[in-house]
Amino acid sequence: MTAPRLSRRTYVFAYLALLALTLITTLIAYLNLGVWSTVIAIGIATVMASIVAGIMMHALYESLLIRIIVSGGIIWFFFMITLTLGDYISRGWLPVPGK
Amino acid sequence: MSDPVALELREQFATPEQQRETASAGMWIFLMTEVLMFGALFSAYTVYRILHPQGFALGSSEMDILLGSINTAILLTTSLMMAFAESNAQEGNERWLAICLIAVMLLGAVFLYVKFSEYIEHYHEHKAPGFWFEDSSPYANNVQLFFVFYFIMTGLHAVHMIIGIGIMAFLLFRTWVGSFSAQYHTPIVIGGLYWHFVDIVWIFLYAIFYLPGLHR
Numbered sequence: 001m002t003a004p005r006l007s008r009r010t011y012v013f014a015y016l017a018l019l020a021l022t023l024i025t026t027l028i029a030y031l032n033l034g035v036w037s038t039v040i041a042i043g044i045a046t047v048m049a050s051i052v053a054g055i056m057m058h059a060l061y062e063s064l065l066i067r068i069i070v071s072g073g074i075i076w077f078f079f080m081i082t083l084t085l086g087d088y089i090s091r092g093w094l095p096v097p098g099k
Numbered sequence: 100m101s102d103p104v105a106l107e108l109r110e111q112f113a114t115p116e117q118q119r120e121t122a123s124a125g126m127w128i129f130l131m132t133e134v135l136m137f138g139a140l141f142s143a144y145t146v147y148r149i150l151h152p153q154g155f156a157l158g159s160s161e162m163d164i165l166l167g168s169i170n171t172a173i174l175l176t177t178s179l180m181m182a183f184a185e186s187n188a189q190e191g192n193e194r195w196l197a198i199c200l201i202a203v204m205l206l207g208a209v210f211l212y213v214k215f216s217e218y219i220e221h222y223h224e225h226k227a228p229g230f231w232f233e234d235s236s237p238y239a240n241n242v243q244l245f246f247v248f249y250f251i252m253t254g255l256h257a258v259h260m261i262i263g264i265g266i267m268a269f270l271l272f273r274t275w276v277g278s279f280s281a282q283y284h285t286p287i288v289i290g291g292l293y294w295h296f297v298d299i300v301w302i303f304l305y306a307i308f309y310l311p312g313l314h315r
Contacts, residue, residue: 011182029310045306073131
C-alpha cells in the first residue's frame with residue numbers, strides 16, 4: 001500500500017470544518033442545557049478529533065494494520081473510562097450492610 | 100548518490116513502502132500509549148468532576164474563553180500548515196516545505212506564549228494550587244482541585260508542544276541539508292502525526308476546561 005496522498009483542498013475543507021465546529025461548540029456552551037452541555041461539548045470534540053485523525057493524520061486512508069492499532073488504542077481508553085466510571089457512578093446504588 | 104530512496108532504505112526492509120508503513124505503525128503505537136496516558140488524566144478529571152460539580156464549574160468560570168478560543172484556532176491552523184508541509188514534501192517542493200515547518204513552529208510558539216500568559220494571570224489571581232491559593236467560595240477546595248487538573252493537563256500538553264517544536268526544528272534542519280525528496284520524506288509524515296495528535300489533545304482540553312464555565 002502506497003503512502004496516502006490527500007489534496008490541499010481536502011485539508012482546507014477539514015480545517016474550515018474544524019474552525020466552524022470550534023465556533024459552534026463555544027456558542028452552544030453559553031446555553032445552560034444541564035448535563036447535555038457536557039455531552040454536546042465532548043461529542044463535538046470527538047467529531048473534531050475524528051476529523052484531525054481521519055483526514056489530517058489520514059488514518060482513514062491507511063492500511064488495515066494501522067487502523068487496527070488506532071482502534072485498539074481507542075478501545076482500551078474506553079475500557080479504562082467505562083470501568084472507572086462504572087465504579088464511581090454506581091457507588092451508593094445498593095445498600096451496604098452495616099454502613 | 101543518485102537514488103535517495105535506495106540510500107534511505109535500511110537493510111531489514113524489502114521495499115521503501117514497507118519501511119514507511121513500519122515507521123507509521125511505530126508512531127501510531129506510540130501515540131496510542133499517549134492516548135492512554137492522557138486518558139488516565141481525563142478519567143481522573145471526569146471522576147472528580149462528577150464528585151464535585153460545583154467546584155469544577157466555578158473553576159472553569161475563571162478561564163479566559165477568548166484566549167482559549169484563539170489558542171484553539173492557532174493550533175488548528177498549525178495542523179493545516181503541517182498537512183501542507185506534507186503535501187509539499189510529497190511534491191518535492193523543499194522551499195515551501197521549509198516555509199510550512201517554520202509557520203508551524205512560529206504558531207506553536209505563539210500558542211505557548213498565550214498559554215503561559217494565562218498561567219501568569221492565574222498565578223496573580225491566586226488560582227495556582229498550593230500555598231497561595233485563595234478562593235472565597237464555599238467550594239474553595241474543589242476549585243483548587245480543578246486547578247490542579249488544569250495545570251497538570253495543560254502543562255503536560257505544553258511540554259508536548261515544546262517537544263513538537265523541537266521536532267519541527269530538527270525536520271527543518273534536515274530539510275535544509277536536503278535529506279528529503281518527493282521519494283523519501285517519511286520523517287515529515289511521522290513528525291506530522293505527532294503534531295496532529297497534540298492538536299487532538301488540546302481539542303479535548305478546550306472542551307473540558309474552558310467550555311463548562313460559560314453558561315453562568
